[in-house]
Every structure is written in C-alpha cells, then in structure tokens.
Amino acid sequence: MSEADKPTVKPEGEAKDSGGEISRRDFFNEVAIAALGVAGLGAATVTYRYLSPNVLFEPPTTFRAGNPDLYPVNSVTYITDQQVYIVRTGAGFYAVSAICTHLGCITQWKPEANQIQCPCHGSKFREDGTKIEGPAPRPLPHFSITLTPDGDLLVDKLETIKPDKVLKV
Numbered sequence: 001m002s003e004a005d006k007p008t009v010k011p012e013g014e015a016k017d018s019g020g021e022i023s024r025r026d027f028f029n030e031v032a033i034a035a036l037g038v039a040g041l042g043a044a045t046v047t048y049r050y051l052s053p054n055v056l057f058e059p060p061t062t063f064r065a066g067n068p069d070l071y072p073v074n075s076v077t078y079i080t081d082q083q084v085y086i087v088r089t090g091a092g093f094y095a096v097s098a099i100c101t102h103l104g105c106i107t108q109w110k111p112e113a114n115q116i117q118c119p120c121h122g123s124k125f126r127e128d129g130t131k132i133e134g135p136a137p138r139p140l141p142h143f144s145i146t147l148t149p150d151g152d153l154l155v156d157k158l159e160t161i162k163p164d165k166v167l168k169v
C-alpha cells in the first residue's frame with residue numbers, strides 16, 4: 001500500500017468536513033458566541049436603562065385661568081384639564097380641587113343640587129369644598145389663586161391655602 005492510498009484521519013474537533021457538517025467543537029463554539037452575544041445585549045440594555053434619566057413628565061402645576069370677567073358672579077366652573085373648580089362668589093374668587101379626598105375620583109359639580117358630588121362612593125361637598133356627607137375624610141383643598149400682571153387668574157396647585165382666603169377682584 002502506497003502513502004497515497006492510506007486514509008487520512010482528522011483529529012476530533014477539527015474544522016468542518018467537506019459534507020457541510022460541523023464538528024462538535026465548532027457547534028459548541030458557535031453556541032458560546034451566541035450566548036455571549038445575548039448576555040452582552042442584555043448588559044448593554046441594563047446599562048442604557050441605568051444611565052437614562054428617570055424623568056416624569058407631568059403637566060405644570062400652575063395655570064392661567066383667564067380673565068376674571070369670564071366667570072359670572074355666583075358661578076362654579078370646572079377646568080377640565082386641571083381638575084380644578086374656579087368659584088366666583090360676591091366676595092371674590094377661590095379655586096377648589098376636584099379630586100375627591102376619599103380615593104381620588106374626579107368629582108362633578110351638580111348645579112341642580114348646588115353640590116360637588118363624587119360618583120365613586122357618594123361623597124358630597126359644598127361649593128367651597130366642605131364635606132356634607134360620604135366617606136371622604138377631608139374637605140376639598142383650596143389652591144392659591146392670584147392675578148398675573150396682565151390681569152389673568154393664576155392658580156397654583158402646589159400651594160394649598162386656608163378656605164377662608166378669597167381673591168377680591
């Protein structure tokens with residue numbers, strides 16, 4: 001038998017053979033590379049989330065409620081996007097939260113009953129926010145209300161004030 005006739009023997013784990021099959025070693029190498037890629041992607045995602053600022057985009061707490069002449073005397077006006085009632089009496093203006101002090105439902109002004117009522121569990125309030133009945137533990141808070149230099153009403157929902165304070169215009 002000549003040297004050319006002898007069969008060649010590949011060591012175990014050598015590169016792909018000519019039939020398109022891969023060796024066990026190559027298979028495990030590719031699995032390991034894929035696992036490292038997945039782990040790297042996960043680590044990059046966690047790092048990105050960690051480095052991104054955690055910012056809550058909330059609407060401003062101060063808002064203009066327009067010219068006082070927009071509000072008739074003895075009126076209650078609900079400002080929908082601010083969840084605040086602007087109340088005008090003969091004495092002046094005040095701003096009352098529309099968020100129920102029980103579990104945070106949005107109350108509704110009921111002119112026929114002359115009350116602010118909560119649709120969730122039935123709490124009722126006077127137009128000045130004092131509680132009439134129901135499970136609400138506290139009256140509706142009053143917010144600071146002032147005039148801007150150009151004469152608009154300005155409500156600050158971060159500043160609660162005593163309910164007897166009224167903005168005289």
Ligand code: FES
Binds near residue numbers: 101119121122135
């Ligand atoms: S949330 Fe208003 S009464 Fe319960």
